[in-house]
Amino acid sequence: MSFRYFDIFLDAFARGDEESAEAFGSTVHWGYWDAPDRADGTTADFVSAAERMNVEMIELAGLAPGQRVLDVGCGFGGTLASINRRLRGMNLVGVNVDERQLERAAEHVKPANDNELSWVRADACDLPFDDGSFDVIMVVEAICHFRSRARFFAEARRLLSPGGVLVVSDFVPSSLLTPGMRSWYRTMGLAFERHYGHVDVTYGIRDYRALARRTGFLSRREHDVTLNTLPSYAFTRRLMWRYQLPAGEAIANDSINRAMAWASARGLLRYMLMSFEAV
Numbered sequence: 001m002s003f004r005y006f007d008i009f010l011d012a013f014a015r016g017d018e019e020s021a022e023a024f025g026s027t028v029h030w031g032y033w034d035a036p037d038r039a040d041g042t043t044a045d046f047v048s049a050a051e052r053m054n055v056e057m058i059e060l061a062g063l064a065p066g067q068r069v070l071d072v073g074c075g076f077g078g079t080l081a082s083i084n085r086r087l088r089g090m091n092l093v094g095v096n097v098d099e100r101q102l103e104r105a106a107e108h109v110k111p112a113n114d115n116e117l118s119w120v121r122a123d124a125c126d127l128p129f130d131d132g133s134f135d136v137i138m139v140v141e142a143i144c145h146f147r148s149r150a151r152f153f154a155e156a157r158r159l160l161s162p163g164g165v166l167v168v169s170d171f172v173p174s175s176l177l178t179p180g181m182r183s184w185y186r187t188m189g190l191a192f193e194r195h196y197g198h199v200d201v202t203y204g205i206r207d208y209r210a211l212a213r214r215t216g217f218l219s220r221r222e223h224d225v226t227l228n229t230l231p232s233y234a235f236t237r238r239l240m241w242r243y244q245l246p247a248g249e250a251i252a253n254d255s256i257n258r259a260m261a262w263a264s265a266r267g268l269l270r271y272m273l274m275s276f277e278a279v
């Protein structure tokens with residue numbers, strides 16, 4: 001399976017586009033800025049904010065040496081690369097549906113610090129691992145692509161023993177926005193899906209809490225970090241114009257980005273970091 005936005009990145013890397021490789025060659029997620037008003041729009045600033053997002057997720061998961069960690073929807077492996085640099089004796093597994101992303105991850109991320117590292121092609125909703133195989137499962141900005149959050153949570157619960165931790169970052173609409181998101185989807189959904197594949201950003205915080213209860217998790221932490229991520233929109237919008245996409249696609253992407261930025265700046269669309277404990 002492939003995604004148009006990843007095709008664009010992989011083509012850019014293959015052409016030797018260094019700015020794209022620096023910005024998205026390791027992680028493909030929003031940045032986290034302590035002081036968003038001081039974001040300077042440079043690629044170096046975005047890359048350090050994207051790495052800071054890794055650190056936020058690592059801290060939220062409470063990772064400790066020697067743990068078994070699964071990163072579902074691992075992209076080019078940037079989050080596992082960060083864990084690999086910071087912690088020892090880890091068993092790290094990245095899962096993705098897109099073989100080409102896994103190939104890049106395997107080429108660029110090599111085990112260090114007595115860690116084991118492997119890359120597995122699989123769908124998030126049907127994971128080929130034994131019950132209780134992991135201590136921590138991470139999903140960084142990927143769950144909105146999965147066919148069913150319910151199916152994924154059930155799989156995650158199966159793979160964790162009691163006390164195991166699931167951490168998720170996601171775009172979560174406020175209850176005010178949810179009906180608006182659904183009608184926006186009716187008009188922009190096709191353009192959205194053409195570029196990003198299947199995406200569902202209509203899942204609210206109450207949906208997450210109910211899902212956690214139904215699937216054997218306790219909802220532990222909910223961090224709204226929307227304000228810390230806002231500079232990501234202008235940065236990614238600038239980079240997207242470099243790719244000289246067909247005019248209709250470029251304009252649709254730009255409108256999607258602006259609509260999400262507008263809703264995020266008003267607290268209608270939140271960027272949430274959430275943790276759940278298996279019970």
Ligand SMILES: C[S@@+](CC[C@H](N)C(=O)[O-])C[C@H]1O[C@@H](n2cnc3c(N)ncnc32)[C@H](O)[C@@H]1O
Pocket residue numbers: 003026027028029072073074075076077078079095096097098101122123124125139140141142145146147
């Ligand atoms: C926005 S990217 C995030 C990548 C990575 N987590 C990161 O932070 O750099 C979304 C990722 O989810 C992956 N993905 C989408 N649907 C998936 C599925 N059903 N199962 C596994 N991975 C999936 C995509 O291939 C892509 O790597």
